Amino acid sequence: DARVTQTPRHKVTEMGQEVTMRCQPILGHNTVFWYRQTMMQGLELLAYFRNRAPLDDSGMPKDRFSAEMPDATLATLKIQPSEPRDSAVYFCASGLAQGSKDTEAFFGQGTRLTVV
């Protein structure tokens, strides 16, 4: 069945290293969302795209985070350089928005990032 696929599922990296997380949205979906979840802050929206164009990235620390959609089947979230406070679970979700209607958001299993 159709699902959002995130890779890697787990990542441990050293402070200062670059981290790239990937997301394959459900085929045909035109909106992609990136969230970060920590115990302290809960689920926070980082950025989202519609038809591959960024609509809102105000939740993302601009100096170190970047999000892109090289094509309709791939979304990436990059952290450079990574810091221990970036340790969290990062979720990608996708949906289909058409006119005034949209489907529910389908979430991936997440990437658990640990920066040491």
Add this chain to the structure above:
Amino acid sequence: DAKTTQPNSMESNEEEPVHLPCNHSTISGTDYIHWYRQLPSQGPEYVIHGLTSNVNNRMASLAIAEDRKSSTLILHRATLRDAAVYYCILKNQAGTALIFGKGTTLSVSS
């Protein structure tokens, strides 16, 4: 988007109905009420949504107050698999993002 208020936690026994409340007194006429849940170690998943009328699906029912200032997610027979964090979210525009609050942590005992 308007804000929602949910209890931090609730407890239930297996096979009993569960009513999860959500207050949204500042809801606008075009806000849809969405419910998602997050099982342990998983991403959130859609449960149900509605605008004005009560809604039913295979997972749950959504009862919406006549003034729309509150709603209740009803799980008709709780199972251990229903233990999760339940989020009530208002969304008024297609293609916009869900903004999650703290949600209600539901515990189910056997």
